[in-house]
Amino acid sequence: MLKKITFTVLGLMIAMIAAAQQPVALPPLPSSVGATYLIRAGKLIDPEAGTATDAQMLLVKDGRIVEIGAHVTVPTGVETIDLSEYSVLPGLVDAHNHLALTYKKVPENDFYYYTYIQESTALRAIQAASNGMQMLSAGFTVVRDLGNNGLYADTALRQAIEQGWVPGPTLINSGIIIGGIGGQFYPTPEMVKEHNIIYPEYLDADTPDEIVKAVRQNVLFGAKVIKICVDCKPYPYSVEDIRLFIREAANAGGLKVAGHVQTEEGARRAIEAGLWSIEHDIALTDDLHKLMAKKGIWRVGTETPFTEYRGTQERFDKTVAGMKSAWLRGVKMAFSTDADYWVPGLTRGEVVINFLKSWKAAGIPDKDILKVMTVNGYQVCDIASARGPLKVGFPADMIAVKGNPLENVDVLRSVSFVMKDGLVFKRDGVMTPERFLHGGPVNGWRLH
Numbered sequence: 446m447l448k449k450i451t452f453t454v455l456g457l458m459i460a461m462i463a464a465a466q467q468p469v470a471l472p473p474l475p476s477s478v479g480a481t482y483l484i485r486a487g488k489l490i491d492p493e494a495g496t497a498t499d500a501q502m503l504l505v506k507d508g509r510i511v512e513i514g515a516h517v518t519v520p521t522g523v524e525t526i527d528l529s530e531y532s533v534l535p536g537l538v539d540a541h542n543h544l545a546l547t548y549k550k551v552p553e554n555d556f557y558y559y560t561y562i563q564e565s566t567a568l569r570a571i572q573a574a575s576n577g578m579q580m581l582s583a584g585f586t587v588v589r590d591l592g593n594n595g596l597y598a599d600t601a602l603r604q605a606i607e608q609g610w611v612p613g614p615t616l617i618n619s620g621i622i623i624g625g626i627g628g629q630f631y632p633t634p635e636m637v638k639e640h641n642i643i644y645p646e647y648l649d650a651d652t653p654d655e656i657v658k659a660v661r662q663n664v665l666f667g668a669k670v671i672k673i674c675v676d677c678k679p680y681p682y683s684v685e686d687i688r689l690f691i692r693e694a695a696n697a698g699g700l701k702v703a704g705h706v707q708t709e710e711g712a713r714r715a716i717e718a719g720l721w722s723i724e725h726d727i728a729l730t731d732d733l734h735k736l737m738a739k740k741g742i743w744r745v746g747t748e749t750p751f752t753e754y755r756g757t758q759e760r761f762d763k764t765v766a767g768m769k770s771a772w773l774r775g776v777k778m779a780f781s782t783d784a785d786y787w788v789p790g791l792t793r794g795e796v797v798i799n800f801l802k803s804w805k806a807a808g809i810p811d812k813d814i815l816k817v818m819t820v821n822g823y824q825v826c827d828i829a830s831a832r833g834p835l836k837v838g839f840p841a842d843m844i845a846v847k848g849n850p851l852e853n854v855d856v857l858r859s860v861s862f863v864m865k866d867g868l869v870f871k872r873d874g875v876m877t878p879e880r881f882l883h884g885g886p887v888n889g890w891r892l893h
């Protein structure tokens with residue numbers, strides 16, 4: 446009997462391990478059922494291997510990739526998409542964005558505290574839907590959205606995309622940023638004590654009980670990653686506090702914890718606690734990079750390029766030096782932008798893709814930049830086993846560009862074709878969102 450049970454348990458364990466290694470077998474999205482495409486790729490780019498294979502075909506059915514090769518079985522009634530003059534590659538990832546926040550010169554002089562006061566969550570949610578489409582058009586099929594989104598506008602956008610109301614990237618959203626009292630704000634006592642002005646832009650959590658409660662609130666309201674302010678105030682979280690966040694996020698849905706870090710001491714604590722990702726490069730030194738590489742902590746540096754609309758040469762030199770230091774030491778790095786502002790004349794996607802300037806200035810080879818923007822992106826979003834790479838069984842998210850991005854990553858500045866969940870969002874450089882728009886939750890009403 447004992448033997449039989451042992452064998453049964455062993456069998457179950459093997460089955461579980463096998464299941465864990467398979468891509469998550471999700472049912473097809475009803476919005477893409479029946480959509481069958483044969484894509485002829487001039488080159489098929491594998492950013493992981495750093496290879497380009499000529500003349501490949503991808504068969505896409507019901508939202509997923511069902512076959513890839515020089516020859517595939519072509520069913521009748523299939524629509525052919527001729528990308529034989531293009532390189533086809535998986536979608537790009539911005540690992541730090543704020544789709545429901547866009548501050549601007551007028552009226553708030555680029556000061557986002559005023560954006561928060563003057564624009565409702567409802568208005569910002571609509572803007573987020575627009576920003577999401579602008580990102581998708583630029584080839585970003587995944588966005589990790591890290592807070593400052595009012596009262597869960599990020600969750601609302603994710604649900605709207607997943608339910609099939611509007612097109613948009615796959616969102617890994619954080620809900621409200623959790624921090625010690627005040628978050629990143631410096632308001633008056635009367636505004637805090639009489640008007641509770643910190644909330645909902647930040648969620649105060651100063652004690653262990655409040656930390657657990659804050660994580661659970663975000664999970665209840667749809668967060669897929671937890672974002673904390675490690676050291677926004679002179680009362681930073683302790684190593685124990687950060688560990689509690691990590692434990693509770695793991696407990697509450699297996700989420701990872703991303704930390705805004707702006708001081709060396711904060712970074713040291715975050716590293717010691719084993720945080721998943723450090724957001725922003727501002728505090729990171731050579732020594733800290735060494736520690737991050739050793740512990741496998743993600744560097745989501747949000748490295749802003751120096752442009753006519755942003756930054757200074759001095760700050761940019763520091764940014765580039767930091768990127769070189771991290772790259773040299775083998776730190777895990779993600780393409781990330783902290784994009785939350787309007788540059789007249791540019792879409793949110795164009796603002797974001799311009800961050801290529803920083804990566805190139807750091808002397809990182811083009812093929813490695815592409816890997817950071819794809820493979821590393823899926824990993825830092827913790828979705829790599831289910832979405833991202835162009836593999837049979839995976840959701841059909843892909844883009845096409847002229848030229849070979851492994852040799853010249855700047856070709857990503859002009860994305861001609863975008864497919865998301867097996868539907869064509871952009872073709873010949875023109876957005877074609879019709880198949881994504883539905884009057885109701887065509888993919889099913891989603892609780893989370």
Ligand SMILES: [Zn+2]
Nearest residue numbers: 541543591783
């Ligand atoms: Zn940010």
